[in-house]
Amino acid sequence: MSDVAADAANPPLLPRSRTDWLPLILVPVLALAVLPLIGDVSSWVTLTIAGLAMGMMIFLMASGLTLVFGLMDIINFGHGVFISLGAYATLLVLGPLAGWASANSVALNLALLLLCIVVAMVLTGLVGAVFERVIVRPVYGNHLKQILVTMGGLIVTEQAIHAIWGASPIPIPLPETLRGAFVLGDIVMERYRVVAIGIGLLVFAAMQLLLNRTRIGLLIRAGVENPEMVEALGYRIRRLFVSVFVAGSALAGLGGVMWAFYRQTLTAGMGMEVMVLVFIVIIIGGLGSVGGCFVGSVLVALVANYVGFLAPKLALISNILVMALVLIWRPQGLFPVARR
Amino acid sequence: MAETSAEPLLKLESVHTHIGPYHILHGLNCEVPAGELTMLLGRNGAGKTTTLRTIMGLWQASSGSIRFDGRNITTLPTPDIARSGIAYVPESMAxxxxxxxxxxxxxxxxxxxxxxxxxxxxxxxxxxxxxxxxxxxxxxxxxxxxxxxxxxxxxxxRRLLLVDEPTKGLAPVMVRSMIEAFRALKAAGETILLVEQNFHAASQLGDNVIVMEDGLVVHSGTMSDLVADKVLQRRLLGLSLDAHQ
Structure with missing residues (x-):
């Protein structure tokens, strides 16, 4: 290469690294900012833990949808049904293993929770594969049809849940040792919420590892940005689509289990009920961004908790308010993906 | 096509491509010899990008045949075409x-x-x-x-590189850098089909040249012949090489 070309290829200044800390700082800054308003440290910690737990559960339910939306450009209004199905899958485990739930053993209780999660993820993954093949695949590239058809799929599957498990709400017991709270001085932390935070963080870490340290993760990130170029590199993106849809459905199933034990009541419409929240966090986070979805979930949940405590009348609109403010600040979401 | 003894690595015969209601390629015939750099020239809208995208299967040919190394790849999905040894650099870089x-x-x-x-x-x-x-x-x-x-x-x-307007929008110094890079690739024996608007850059690189207009090949031959013929340049490209320098 000539000197001229080499000079052109080696500009003197490195471009600025694009690590974007602002949205990450936003959550702790917000949490600390409301501390003086709440006044009492123990109430603040309790509210924060509750908010984080809620945020993790929303993240579990939403993370799959943001990947499906980002990679496949599919608006899946039927995502909520996988949350409901995951929740109802707990019955398949709680039926034969009811004794494990009432046993005063942390190991048995956690094993039961883990088993519920595995069964729910397998079931929702399988249903997700069928849903993608039968309902979603014929409407790739047509958003209006996607909304209509996936809503139809949601209604059909909800009715199927009614047909199988009945239309009445079904109470489910929280495993014995996950009931109650840890009390540290004046600070009260519900045990199940602490477990939810742990599982949420674990899933987020696993997803980050998968997306950033593996070839399949690279493919998903590249596919979110430019699926056509991924195909031109020789990768069969259709297979990736199916895998991501199945994984997204399974994650919703996992979220459904956590949500079910949190509510301790099952209804076929419970998935649909949280879909507004799910859509809000994936829009806030930046469509297709798992990190954005995580921060968005925590942000929305914390704000809901703090506002519910400080100004209960505003609690109903706090989510929409957060979304509006974030979108005014960053119209593409907290962590916009390049293509979107 | 150029007077060459090399067996064409890529051969398009009577290729038609439609994009929605638009008929873009109207029975395209061209060849890309192995181990050489073939320039694909033409005015805006001539169908150059469509040709590359059709070869890659990103837009399906409505009729005709595309043979790569003797194998018919016309209806293969894009990943299979890429796996057969064709690399693609789109105009947007992607x-x-x-x-x-x-x-x-x-x-x-x-x-x-x-x-x-x-x-x-x-x-x-x-x-x-x-x-x-x-x-x-x-x-x-x-x-x-x-x-x-x-x-x-x-x-x-890879056995064939399809590159769409690599110098578009680049500063002159970067264009020179690109030309040197393609010279090095040529020297390494790569087979390249390069779409280019910059005839000055094209004339320095091409072994062969294909000129398109309205979805058809209107000229093919060696680059040296086209460079030597100013009248032909004006007729095919609207400008002569002198105007590009």
Whole structure:
């Protein structure tokens, strides 16, 4: 290469690294900012833990949808049904293993929770594969049809849940040792919420590892940005689509289990009920961004908790308010993906 | 086509392509000989990009045949066409902005880690990439993105490179850099089909030339013949080489 070309290829200044800390700082800054308003440290910690737990559960339910939306450009209004199905899958485990739930053993209780999660993820993954093949695949590239058809799929599957498990709400017991709270001085932390935070963080870490340290993760990130170029590199993106849809459905199933034990009541419409929240966090986070979805979930949940405590009348609109403010600040979401 | 003894690596026969209601390619016939650099020239809207995209299967040919190394690839899906040994650098470059330079290259090397000697060769062609190796590709300048897009196409040995307007929008100094890089690729024996609007750049690189107009090939031959014939240049391209210099 000539000197001229080499000079052109080696500009003197490195471009600025694009690590974007602002949205990450936003959550702790917000949490600390409301501390003086709440006044009492123990109430603040309790509210924060509750908010984080809620945020993790929303993240579990939403993370799959943001990947499906980002990679496949599919608006899946039927995502909520996988949350409901995951929740109802707990019955398949709680039926034969009811004794494990009432046993005063942390190991048995956690094993039961883990088993519920595995069964729910397998079931929702399988249903997700069928849903993608039968309902979603014929409407790739047509958003209006996607909304209509996936809503139809949601209604059909909800009715199927009614047909199988009945239309009445079904109470489910929280495993014995996950009931109650840890009390540290004046600070009260519900045990199940602490477990939810742990599982949420674990899933987020696993997803980050998968997306950033593996070839399949690279493919998903590249596919979110430019699926056509991924195909031109020789990768069969259709297979990736199916895998991501199945994984997204399974994650919703996992979220459904956590949500079910949190509510301790099952209804076929419970998935649909949280879909507004799910859509809000994936829009806030930046469509297709798992990190954005995580921060968005925590942000929305914390704000809901703090506002519910400080100004209960505003609690109903706090989510929409957060979304509006974030979108005014960053119209593409907290962590916009390049293509979107 | 050029007077050459080389067996064509790529051969398009009576290829028609429709995009929605528009009929873009009207029975295209052309050949790309192995081991040579063939320039695809033509005015805006002549169908050059459509030709490359049709070869890659990104837009399906409505009729006709595309043969690559004797194999009919006309109806193959894009990933299979890429796996048969064709690399594509689109006009938009289509680098993955959220991935680092390294990740872009890693992804392009389908069969596993990039061979060290090949990596050294690639980074010798495009040294800027080495400096920005672990930075998001979205941070690169236009010229550097183009370098990355080409490096990605050659991350593994490929039998044919399809490159769409690599000098478009680049500063003159970067255009010279690109020309040198393509010279090096030619010297390495790569077979290249290069779409180019810049006839000055094209004239320095091409062994053969195909000129398109309204979705048809209106001229094919050696680049040296076209460079020598100013009247032909004016008739085919609207401008002579002198006007580009």
């Amino acid at each position: 680098i993955f902005s959220d991935l680092t330079v390294r990740e872009n290259i890693v992804l392009a090397a389908r069969s596993g880690p990039v061979d060290t000697a090949r990596l050294d060769w690639m980074l010798g062609l495009f040294p800027a990439l080495k400096r920005f190796w672990n930075l998001p590709a979205g941070n690169l300048s236009g010229g550097q993105k183009q370098m990355l897009a080409i490096a990605r196409a050659i991350a593994e040995p």
